[in-house]
Amino acid sequence: MSYTGRLFHWKNPYDTEGTNDLFLVAVRENCAFGYARNASYRAILDAKGFSPDDLREYEDIARLPFLPTLLFKRHELYSVPPRRMLIKATSSGTGGRFSRIGFTCGDLLNGAPMVWKVVRRRRLFSPVPCHYVVFGYRPHRDNHTAVTKTAFGATLFTPSLGRTYALEYKNGQYVPDLEGVAAAIQKYAKSRFPLRFMGFPSYTYFAMKLLDERGIHLTLPKHSKIMLGGGWKQFYREAVDKEEFYALAKKVFAVDDSDIVEFYGAVEHPILYCDCPRHHFHVPVYSRVIIRDVNTLEPLPHGQVGLVNLISPMVRATPILSVMTDDLGVLHDGRTCGCGIASPYLEIIGRVGLKDIKTCAAGAAELLANAGSVR
Amino acid sequence: MILANGTIYPSSEQSALLDGLKEFINATRMGEPLSVDTVIGAIDTLGRRMAAGEFDDLLRQFGVESLFSLGEQVRGSVRLLSREYLEYKVTTELGRDFFLPRDTRPMLGLSGVKTVPPPLGVLFHISVGNVDFLPAYTVVEGLLTGNINLLKLPQADNGLTLLALKTLVEIEPRLADFIYVFDTPSDDIAAMKKMAELADGIVVWGGDAAIRAARSLAAPGAKLIEWGHRLSFAYLSGNWRGQPEELTALADHLIRTEQLLCSSCQTIYIDTDSMEEMYDFCRIFLPYLQAARNGRPITEIGAAAGMTLKDYNDELEMILSGNSSVGENRAFRGRNCGLFAREDSELELSELYGRCLVKRLPRDRMMTVLRRQKGYLQTAGLLCDAEDDAILSERLLRCGVNRVTSLGHMSDHFAGESHDGEYSLRRYVRMANVEMRG
Numbered sequence: 001m002s003y004t005g006r007l008f009h010w011k012n013p014y015d016t017e018g019t020n021d022l023f024l025v026a027v028r029e030n031c032a033f034g035y036a037r038n039a040s041y042r043a044i045l046d047a048k049g050f051s052p053d054d055l056r057e058y059e060d061i062a063r064l065p066f067l068p069t070l071l072f073k074r075h076e077l078y079s080v081p082p083r084r085m086l087i088k089a090t091s092s093g094t095g096g097r098f099s100r101i102g103f104t105c106g107d108l109l110n111g112a113p114m115v116w117k118v119v120r121r122r123r124l125f126s127p128v129p130c131h132y133v134v135f136g137y138r139p140h141r142d143n144h145t146a147v148t149k150t151a152f153g154a155t156l157f158t159p160s161l162g163r164t165y166a167l168e169y170k171n172g173q174y175v176p177d178l179e180g181v182a183a184a185i186q187k188y189a190k191s192r193f194p195l196r197f198m199g200f201p202s203y204t205y206f207a208m209k210l211l212d213e214r215g216i217h218l219t220l221p222k223h224s225k226i227m228l229g230g231g232w233k234q235f236y237r238e239a240v241d242k243e244e245f246y247a248l249a250k251k252v253f254a255v256d257d258s259d260i261v262e263f264y265g266a267v268e269h270p271i272l273y274c275d276c277p278r279h280h281f282h283v284p285v286y287s288r289v290i291i292r293d294v295n296t297l298e299p300l301p302h303g304q305v306g307l308v309n310l311i312s313p314m315v316r317a318t319p320i321l322s323v324m325t326d327d328l329g330v331l332h333d334g335r336t337c338g339c340g341i342a343s344p345y346l347e348i349i350g351r352v353g354l355k356d357i358k359t360c361a362a363g364a365a366e367l368l369a370n371a372g373s374v375r
Numbered sequence: 376m377i378l379a380n381g382t383i384y385p386s387s388e389q390s391a392l393l394d395g396l397k398e399f400i401n402a403t404r405m406g407e408p409l410s411v412d413t414v415i416g417a418i419d420t421l422g423r424r425m426a427a428g429e430f431d432d433l434l435r436q437f438g439v440e441s442l443f444s445l446g447e448q449v450r451g452s453v454r455l456l457s458r459e460y461l462e463y464k465v466t467t468e469l470g471r472d473f474f475l476p477r478d479t480r481p482m483l484g485l486s487g488v489k490t491v492p493p494p495l496g497v498l499f500h501i502s503v504g505n506v507d508f509l510p511a512y513t514v515v516e517g518l519l520t521g522n523i524n525l526l527k528l529p530q531a532d533n534g535l536t537l538l539a540l541k542t543l544v545e546i547e548p549r550l551a552d553f554i555y556v557f558d559t560p561s562d563d564i565a566a567m568k569k570m571a572e573l574a575d576g577i578v579v580w581g582g583d584a585a586i587r588a589a590r591s592l593a594a595p596g597a598k599l600i601e602w603g604h605r606l607s608f609a610y611l612s613g614n615w616r617g618q619p620e621e622l623t624a625l626a627d628h629l630i631r632t633e634q635l636l637c638s639s640c641q642t643i644y645i646d647t648d649s650m651e652e653m654y655d656f657c658r659i660f661l662p663y664l665q666a667a668r669n670g671r672p673i674t675e676i677g678a679a680a681g682m683t684l685k686d687y688n689d690e691l692e693m694i695l696s697g698n699s700s701v702g703e704n705r706a707f708r709g710r711n712c713g714l715f716a717r718e719d720s721e722l723e724l725s726e727l728y729g730r731c732l733v734k735r736l737p738r739d740r741m742m743t744v745l746r747r748q749k750g751y752l753q754t755a756g757l758l759c760d761a762e763d764d765a766i767l768s769e770r771l772l773r774c775g776v777n778r779v780t781s782l783g784h785m786s787d788h789f790a791g792e793s794h795d796g797e798y799s800l801r802r803y804v805r806m807a808n809v810e811m812r813g
Contacts, residue, residue, distance in 0.1 A: 040695055047694040068688045075695065294680035295672065295711055297687065307680050324687070328680055352681035358507070358531075359635040362604035362751050363724045365582055 003029050004313045008110040010285045013117040016343040019285045020058045023313070028055040030313035030321050031064065038079035041319040062290055062299045066309050066322040069268045072099035080104055080317045089146040091267045098145070101267050102317040110314045111270065114286055118272045119157060122261055128223065129159040131188040133181055135199025135207065136230060137174055138165035146267035147200075147230040154198040154227055154263075161193055166203050181207055186216065189253075194223040201228045201262070205245060208252045219254040226255055229263035242279060264348070268323045269310040273346070280337045280345035287312045289346050291331050292324075302333050305349060326352045376558055378537055381544040381551035386558055393569045396555070400497060400523055400573060403552040408494075409521045411474055415461045417547030418515060421539070422456030425449060437507070437535045451788070452508055460790050465519060467791025468798035474521075478811065487811035492804045494521035495598065499574035501567075501589055503529045503581035510536040513578055518553060520803040525570050526556045567592055576600055576803065600802045605637035605753035605795060608722055609782055612646035612738065612767060613760035615656070621758050622660055624783025626667040628756070630712070631786075633673075634727040637795075638754040638778070638786040641725045643714075644736040646759070650703055650718070653735050657707040657714040660733075665709040668729050673711060682711055682728050720744045722752075738770065745774040753795060756782040 001009075003026035010019055032052040034041040045051065048065040055064065069091070071077070078085065085102035119125060136151040137143055155163055164184040167174040185207070188195045197204055204226065211218070226249055246257040257279070264273035264281050271287040283289050290299050291306040300306045308329040311322045328350045334342045359365055377384040379392050380399070424430070426449070434449070454460055465473070469492075476491045498517040502510035510528055517524040528536055537556055544551045559566045571577055576598040579589035586603050593599050609625055625640065632639040643660075645653050673679040686708060693706070707714040712729035722745060725732045736744055745752060755776045759767050768779045777796035780787070 043697075044691055044694050067691065068684055070684070070688045071691055071695075074692070294676055294683055297683060305676060307684065324684065326681075326684060328677065350677060352684055353677050359727075360503075360604050360637045361635060361639055361641060361724060361727070362582065362606045362637070364604070364635060364727060367724060367727070 002026070004110060007313065008286060009113050011117075013114070013121060013284045013286075014282050014341045014343045016283055016285055016288070023285070023288065024055060024058045024061065026313040027061055027064070027311065027321060028052055030316060031055060033316050034079045034319040034321065038077065038319055040075065040077050041079065061288065061311060061322075064311070064322050066311075066324045067319060068324040069099055069266065069326060072101060072268055072318070072320070072323075076100055077319055078102050078317060079319055085317050088144060089149060089267050089270075090144045091146065099268055101146075101270075101315070101320060103270075103315060104317045107315045107317055110286075111272075114284070114314075115153070115272055118274045118284060122274050124154075124157045124225070124227070124261065126158045126223070128194065129161045130194045130196045130224075131161045131184075131191060132163040133166070133184055133188070133195065133197050134163055135166045135181070135197060135203035137167045138163075138169050140169045143169070146265075146270065150229060150263070150265065151198050154229070155196070158196070161191075166199065166207070176203070178203070178207055178210055182210055182216075185211070186218065189218040189220055191221060194221045194225070196225045196227060198227040198229065200230045201245070204228060205248070208248045211252050212248060217252055217254075224253070224255055224259065226253070226260045227263065228260070229265070264346070266310075266323075266325060268320050269312060269325070270314065270320075271310070271312050276337065276339040276341055276345075278337055278339045280332070280339065281347070282334055282337070282339075282341045282343045282345045283331075284343070286314060289329075289331055289344070291329060294328075302331050302344060305330050307352070308346070308348070328352060376534075376537055378541055378544075378554065378556040381541070381548065381554075383537070383541065389557060389559065389566060393566060396573060399552070403523060404496065406552075407549075409518065409549070409553055411465060411519055411521070413547060413549055414515075414518045415458055415465075417543055417550060418456050418461060419458040420546045421543055422453045424542075425456065426453040433538065434535070437533045448507070455508075455512070455788070461519065463790040465800065468800040469804070485810050489809040489811055491807050491809060493807055495803050495805060496575035497523045497525065497573055498600075498803060499570045499577045500524060500526045501577065501579045501581070501585065502526060503585055507535060508539070509580065511539040513580065514540060514554060514556075516799055517578070517803055518550065520800050522576075522803055523553050524555065525573060526554075527561075527567065527570065528556060528558045530560060532558070561588070564592075571597065578602070578803075598802075600799075602795060602799075604751075606641055606722055606724065606748060606751045607636075607638050607754035607756070607785060608642045608644055609640045609756040609758070609785070610644045610646065610736070610767065610771065611656070611758045612763060613758075615645075615758055616659065618758060619663075621782050622663045623667075624781070625756065625758075626660070626663040628783055628785050629664065629731055630667040630671050630729050633729065634725055634731065636786050640731065640756055640782075640785055642722050642732040642734055644720075644734055646738050647735050648737050650716075650735070653716050653733055654705060657705070657716050657733055661707050661709055661712075661714055664712045664714065664729060664731075668709065668712040673728060678728070679711065682730075685726075686711075686713065722748045738767065741770055742774050745771075745776070749775050752776045754778040754780060754785045756780055756785040758782050 003022060007022050007026045035045055035052050044065055050065050054060060084104050086105045086108060088100055088102045090098040090100055132155040134151050137148040139148055139152050164181060166176055166181045168177050249255045249260060258277055262275045265271060273281045275281055288311045290309040292309050293300055293306050305328055308325045308327045313321060327348050329346055329348045331344050331346055334344045337345055376386060377389060473492055476489050479488050479490055481488055500513045502513055510526060514524045514526050540554050540556055544554060571592040574597060577589055577593050578600045579586055580602045582604045586601050629640055645656055703718045705716045714731055714733050716733045720734050720736050723732055752775045755771045757767055757779050771779050
C-alpha cells in the first residue's frame with residue numbers, strides 16, 4: 001500500500017500528531033509523482049527552486065510551493081492522461097469561473113475510508129430510513145460541481161425515503177423553490193421517520209426564516225438532523241452568527257445544536273472536514289493547514305488570522321497537494337476546544353476581497369467588484 | 376431615514392412626503408431667498424465644532440478611517456468648511472459681489488438692463504458613496520448658490536450625511552426648508568422620477584452606469600450636471616533620474632491614495648520611445664514605491680490578502696506561460712506594490728493599491744493617445760525640465776486634461792479649484808436679465 005493509502009486508513013482520524021511522519025512521506029510521494037508527470041507543476045517547482053527531495057523534515061511541508069485555487073480556474077492542470085481520470089469535478093463557480101479537478105480511481109478510493117471514519121465518529125450513519133431535504137442542487141448530468149456530489153453523498157448515510165431539492169433543474173437552469181421545500185418539510189414533520197437536511201447554510205437559514213415569519217414552528221421526528229455544507233458563498237455578507245442559526249433551528253424545528261453538523265471542504269481540497277460536537281473544524285489526519293501572513297505568505301502561529309493553505313496527498317490526478325484558498329482563517333490549539341480531539345481546529349472568518357472600497361477612479365468600482373468574486 | 380424641513384422621518388414616509396413636496400417647495404421659493412452669508416455662517420460653525428472634536432466619536436463609529444486617518448479627514452474637512460475657504464471659493468468661482476444685481480447699459484438693443492443671478496431653483500443630487508463627505512458636500516454647493524436641495528443618498532451611506540445635514544439645520548434653522556434627504560434605493564425608479572420631476576437641475580456623481588441612469592431620468596427640460604469618474608496620470612520627461620524628491624512624492628501619492636481617487640495616477644508615462652528607458656524607470660522607481668508601501672501597509676486584511684494572492688498567482692501564471700507570451704511587457708514586483716511596464720501607450724486604469732502601469736508616450740503622440748480617453752481625463756502630474764514646463768503643460772491642457780500639478784500634488788485640494796474643468800457653482804445659478812423700464 002502507498003504511504004497515502006496508509007494515511008487514509010489510519011485508525012484515529014484526528015491523530016495528526018501521530019501521523020506527521022507518515023504525512024510527510026505521503027506528501028513527498030505525491031509531490032514526486034506530480035513533478036515527474038506534470039510539466040506545469042514541474043515548471044512551478046523548478047522556478048521556485050524546490051524539488052520533491054527537499055521534503056526531508058515535517059516542517060519542510062511549509063516550504064512546498066502552493067498553488068492558488070485561482071490557478072485551477074484558468075488552467076487544466078492534470079498529472080495523468082484524461083482516460084485515467086474517473087471523474088472531473090468543478091467548484092461551484094461563484095462569480096463565473098470554476099476550478100476543474102480530475103480524480104483517478106485510486107484518488108477516490110482514498111476518500112472512502114476517510115468518509116467512513118469521519119462520518120461514523122459524528123454518528124451520522126444509521127440503518128433507520130430518513131426523508132431528505134437537500135438545500136442544494138438536484139443532481140443532473142450537466143452539473144459537475146463537487147458540492148452537488150457531496151450533498152447527494154450525504155443522503156446515502158442512511159436509507160432514503162425520498163429527496164426534495166431546494167434547487168430544481170428546469171429548462172436548463174437551476175431555480176430555487178423554497179415554497180416547495182417549506183411544504184415538504186411540513187409534510188415530513190408529521191412522519192414517524194427522521195428528517196434530514198443537507199446543503200447550503202444560507203438556503204437552510206432562509207427556509208427557517210420563512211417558516212418562522214409565517215409562525216410555523218414544528219417538532220421534527222426524533223433523530224432528525226441538520227447537515228450543512230458548501231459554505232455561505234455569495235451570501236457571505238448575510239452569514240449569520242452560528243448561535244443565531246442554532247437558536248432558530250431550535251425554535252422552528254425543535255432540533256438541538258448537537259444534531260446540527262457542518263462540513264467544510266473544497267473541490268481543490270476534497271478532504272471531509274466535519275465539525276465536532278462543539279462545532280469546531282478539527283484538522284483530520286488526511287490534511288494539514290498552514291495559516292499564512294497576508295503580506296509575506298510566511299506561516300503564522302496559532303491564533304493569528306491569515307490566508308488558509310490546505311495540504312493533502314489524497315489526489316494524484318491534479319496537483320492539489322498544497323493549495324491556497326481565498327479564505328481567511330485562524331488555526332486554534334485543539335485542546336482549547338474541550339471536545340477531546342487534540343488536533344488543531346480551523347475557523348474560517350472571511351474571504352479575501354475588496355468589499356466596500358470607495359473609489360472615484362473611472363472603471364475602478366467594476367474592477368474591484370470583479371476582484372471580490374474570484375472564487 | 377429621511378430628512379425633510381429639519382425633521383427626521385422613517386423611510387416608510389417617503390411616498391407621503393414626496394406627494395406633498397411640490398406645494399411645499401413652491402411656497403419656499405416664493406418666500407425669503409437664502410443668502411450666501413447665512414449659508415457660509417452655518418457651515419463655518421459646523422466646521423468649528425468639528426475642529427473642537429465634538430464629532431470625533433461619532434465619526435469613528437461611522438468608520439471614516441478607511442483610507443485616511445480620522446485626524447487627516449477632520450483636518451481636511453475643517454479647512455473645506457471654514458468661512459475663509461468658502462468665501463474664497465465663492466469669489467473665485469463666481470466673481471466678487473456676484474449676488475448683487477448689476478445695472479448694465481448695453482451698447483445695442485435695450486437701453487437699460489438689470490442682471491440678477493437667481494439660483495437654478497431645485498437641485499436633485501444623486502450621489503455615490505465614493506467619498507464619505509461627498510453627499511453632504513454637493514448639498515453645500517447647492518446651498519451656497521441658494522438652491523433647494525433634494526439628495527438621494529448612496530446605498531452605502533452610513534448615516535454620516537444625514538447627521539451632518541441635520542446638525543447644519545440645527546445650527547441655522549433657516550436652512551431647514553432647503554434640504555431634503557432621502558435614502559431611496561436606486562431601483563426605486565418611481566420615487567427617483569418624482570424627485571427628478573421636482574428639479575430644475577439634476578446633479579449626478581458616479582461612474583458611467585450612474586450617469587446613464589440619471590440621463591434616463593431627466594426630462595428634456597431639466598439641466599443635467601454630471602460629475603463622472605475620471606482618470607489621471609503622471610507624465611515624466613527629461614531628467615527624471617535627477618529628481619529623487621519628485622519620485623518620492625509620486626510614490627507617496629500612489630500609496631497614500633491607493634490609486635482610488637479620480638485624481639490618482641493610474642499610468643506613469645515616460646516621454647520616450649525607448650523600452651529600455653521605461654524598464655530603467657521601473658527599476659529605479661520600484662524602491663521608492665516599496666519604501667512608501669512599507670510606511671503605509673494596506674490595513675484592511677481582506678484587501679491585503681487579495682492583493683498578495685493576486686501577485687502570487689500572477690507570478691505562477693508567468694511561470695506557466697514560460698515568460699514569453701507577454702511580449703515586451705514586464706512586471707517589476709515589490710511586496711504589495713509593483714510596476715507594470717507595457718508596450719502600448721493607452722491611458723488605462725491600473726490594478727490600484729500601489730500597482731501602477733508604466734508606458735511610453737513621446738510628446739508628439741500625446742494628442743492621438745490621450746484623445747481616446749476624452750471626457751475622462753482629469754489630472755496630469757508633470758515632471759520635466761524647466762524649459763519644457765510651459766510647453767508640456769499647454770499640450771496637456773489641449774489634450775483635454777483639466778489639472779496639471781507636480782507629481783506629489785495630484786490629489787491635493789485647494790480653494791477655488793475648478794472641478795473637472797468647470798467652476799461647479801456656476802452650473803447651479805442662472806443669469807437673468809430684467810429690462811429697466813420707465
